[in-house]
Amino acid sequence: MTTFALRTASPAKxxxxxxxxxxxxxxxxxxxxxxxxxxxxxxLSGLLATLGLKGAPGEVAKVPTAGTIxxxxxxxxxxxxxxxxxxxxxxxxxxxxxxxxxxxxxxALPADSAALVRAVVEGYRLGGYAFSSYKSKPPAPxxxxxxxxxxxxxxxxxxxxxxxxxxxxxxxxxxxxDWVNTPPADLTPPAFADxxxxxxxxxxxGLAKGSTKVKVDVLDETRLAELGCGGLLGVGxxxxxxxxxxxxxxxxxxxxxxxxxxxxGITFDSGGLWIKPAASMATMKxxxxxxxxxVQATLAAARLGLPVRISAFAALAENMIGEAAMRPGxxxxxxxxxxxxxxxxxxxxxxxLADALGRAVEARPDTIVDIATLTGxxxxxxGDRIAGVMGDxxxxxxxLAAAAAAGEDAWPMPIPEFMDERIRSSGxxxxxxxxxxxxxxxxxxxxxxxxxxxxxPWAHLDIAGPTFNKGGPSGHLAAGATGYGVxxxxxxxxxxxxxxxxxxxxx
Numbered sequence: 001m002t003t004f005a006l007r008t009a010s011p012a013k014x015x016x017x018x019x020x021x022x023x024x025x026x027x028x029x030x031x032x033x034x035x036x037x038x039x040x041x042x043x044l045s046g047l048l049a050t051l052g053l054k055g056a057p058g059e060v061a062k063v064p065t066a067g068t069i070x071x072x073x074x075x076x077x078x079x080x081x082x083x084x085x086x087x088x089x090x091x092x093x094x095x096x097x098x099x100x101x102x103x104x105x106x107x108a109l110p111a112d113s114a115a116l117v118r119a120v121v122e123g124y125r126l127g128g129y130a131f132s133s134y135k136s137k138p139p140a141p142x143x144x145x146x147x148x149x150x151x152x153x154x155x156x157x158x159x160x161x162x163x164x165x166x167x168x169x170x171x172x173x174x175x176x177x178d179w180v181n182t183p184p185a186d187l188t189p190p191a192f193a194d195x196x197x198x199x200x201x202x203x204x205x206g207l208a209k210g211s212t213k214v215k216v217d218v219l220d221e222t223r224l225a226e227l228g229c230g231g232l233l234g235v236g237x238x239x240x241x242x243x244x245x246x247x248x249x250x251x252x253x254x255x256x257x258x259x260x261x262x263x264x265g266i267t268f269d270s271g272g273l274w275i276k277p278a279a280s281m282a283t284m285k286x287x288x289x290x291x292x293x294x295v296q297a298t299l300a301a302a303r304l305g306l307p308v309r310i311s312a313f314a315a316l317a318e319n320m321i322g323e324a325a326m327r328p329g330x331x332x333x334x335x336x337x338x339x340x341x342x343x344x345x346x347x348x349x350x351x352x353l354a355d356a357l358g359r360a361v362e363a364r365p366d367t368i369v370d371i372a373t374l375t376g377x378x379x380x381x382x383g384d385r386i387a388g389v390m391g392d393x394x395x396x397x398x399x400l401a402a403a404a405a406a407g408e409d410a411w412p413m414p415i416p417e418f419m420d421e422r423i424r425s426s427g428x429x430x431x432x433x434x435x436x437x438x439x440x441x442x443x444x445x446x447x448x449x450x451x452x453x454x455x456x457p458w459a460h461l462d463i464a465g466p467t468f469n470k471g472g473p474s475g476h477l478a479a480g481a482t483g484y485g486v487x488x489x490x491x492x493x494x495x496x497x498x499x500x501x502x503x504x505x506x507x
Contacts, residue, residue: 002143004121004163006154011108012039012069016148018102019071020095022079022088022109023048025055030079032108032150039069048076055079057090058474060098071106075099083110085119086407092120093127093476100142111151114162119407120149121166126476126483129174131181168303169490172296173483175199179292180468180481184268184285188241189316192267192288193218196246196295196314203299212252214302219245224355230332231351234342236317238272238325243317245356246291248298248310255309257496260365261298261489262356264349264372265291265316272319272345273327286481287349289467290372291316293485300490306497311363315352319345331429334358336452341426344434349374350445351433354452361454367395368453369492371461371485377442381413384465387484388413390446391459399459399492406487409466416440419447461485 011019012035022030027045029037037044051061059078065071075098077091088109099105107124111117124147132138153159179187179195187195197216204213221242224232229245236243246265266287270276276284291314298312326332330342332351335358340351349372360368378388386409389396396412403410422444426432431451435444446460466484473479 002145002147004147004149004167006117006149006151006160006163008152008154009148009150010035011106011150012036014106014148014150015070016104016106017071017144018073018075018099019069019106019108020075020077020099022083022091023053023055023059023076024079024083025081027055030083031110031112036069036074036108051076053078057087058094060094062098073102085115088116089119089123089407090475092123096124096127097473099144102144104146104148105144106148106150108150111149112153114158117149117151117159118162118166121163122170123476125170126173126478127473129177129478131178131478131480133178134183165304168300169487172300172490173486176289176292176296176483176486177478177481180286180289180483182285184318187267187285187288189236189244189265189267189318190241192265192291192316193244193246199295199299200248203302207302211305212250212302214299215249217247219247227335228333228337229335229355231334231340231355232315232317234326234330234332235266235319235348235351238322239318239320240322241318243352245359246295246314246316247359248295248312250298250302250310252305252307252309254307256307257499258309258311258363258365259493259496260360260363260368261294261310261312262353262360262368262370263291263294263312263314264288264353264374265314266349266352267316267318269319269346269348270321272321272325272348274344274346275321276346283468283470286468287373288316289463289481290370290485293371293483293489296486297489297493300486301493306493308493308497310493311360311365313356313360315356317348317352319348334452336361338431338452339429340431340433341429342433343436347434347445350448353449357449357452361452361456365456367496368456368458369395369399369461369489370449370458371463371489373464373467374462375442375445375464377440378413378462379465381442382411382465385409386411387466388442388462389459390415390443390462391450392457395457395459398495399461399488402492402495403488406491408484408488410461410488413443413446415443415446415450419443423448423451461488
């Protein structure tokens with residue numbers, strides 16, 4: 001296991017097997033690498049030019065130092081024009097993949113604040129993530145035994161204390177990535193529920209004595225039927241693996257706020273009778289990423305001891321084609337008694353979330369945040385790296401601020417008033433699940449979800465784009481599952497720990 005340490009040592013004098021420094025677009029080394037620049041002197045500009053380095057994000061070069069500095073290997077990574085926490089996180093991730101088989105690495109990137117130190121640690125660990133559980137011959141570990149973050153602020157308490165939260169976050173993001181990357185045959189709703197229960201048990205076991213533990217309750221298909229969770233049961237009816245609703249509760253005695261988190265957990269989405277094209281099904285194991293983010297953010301909050309009460313709901317189902325699969329034209333009754341006309345069996349996420357949101361409302365939280373790989377419309381609108389955030393203005397603003405602080409891209413989207421007319425256009429039920437109108441489908445879905453929030457302050461994250469990286473690794477993002485949403489949710493919970501409830505609960 002790699003250990004991380006903070007030191008004030010000179011990057012030119014450290015004897016780590018590799019030293020990582022940042023390059024800026026002006027041909028200069030970034031703050032933190034001044035001693036290396038001095039050691040190379042006038043040769044530095046020629047070296048960067050020979051290597052073709054312009055300081056752009058994503059650039060990486062390795063140079064044998066031949067004794068110019070104490071370390072035998074210098075790793076140069078592009079930072080871009082603004083070396084903020086997001087840029088440092090990306091650069092550290094690129095460096096992690098560039099340095100292999102080194103026993104020790106020193107990171108001399110900009111790191112003179114707690115936020116930058118966190119970014120260095122998060123980026124390096126996340127950039128080195130790999131999912132190899134299904135390799136018949138797993139590759140030998142290439143991570144160093146020791147990583148040293150060189151920072152002039154190493155002795156400041158707020159800086160040294162930034163390492164642990166970074167490690168907790170990375171553990172949570174990596175665990176979420178592992179779940180999303182797992183083949184869907186091995187992570188059916190019952191198997192996923194078991195994995196969540198096991199993760200809760202492991203985290204509780206590792207908590208210090210006297211810490212608040214997380215409680216977990218798994219509702220099986222029998223219990224869901226008793227409760228009237230028609231959305232989950234309808235979506236899961238076509239699968240041989242029945243649905244589950246997993247509920248987590250973290251309730252510290254000194255909680256200053258209460259947040260409900262709701263996550264979509266479709267372990268595989270074939271589209272049901274509205275079957276997807278083959279190419280669109282290739283990565284549909286990702287459709288449970290919202291549930292993974294909710295669970296891991298809750299467990300990370302417990303590990304950090306955040307004084308925030310959390311009620312978390314992971315709605316798990318598999319949307320398949322079977323003799324009992326729901327049909328267009330069916331009417332489902334959700335947990336809160338609302339009837340919904342099904343028109344598109346490939347718009348299943350909103351149905352399972354309806355039940356989970358109904359359960360969340362009963363917990364009477366200050367705010368509700370749901371997260372889901374919900375619509376292709378949001379990908380069309382924002383691309384594959386940005387999440388859409390909708391809901392009540394105050395909560396949306398807080399979530400967007402949390403995403404910015406966490407280094408995850410998000411953008412506000414509206415829920416126009418006329419969407420309420422569209423979701424109530426069914427002639428046979430209270431709500432229409434889908435109306436066949438091609439335009440604004442992501443906004444329609446958000447309006448549909450809002451109908452189940454009981455008037456409580458609420459925000460919805462549509463993460464259909466950024467949750468899965470179909471290309472090669474980039475920065476701190478690995479190929480495949482990205483773990484998007486864990487960092488934003490944890491940052492949001494952290495912000496609620498130091499703020500009063502967003503609004504009073506309606507009577």
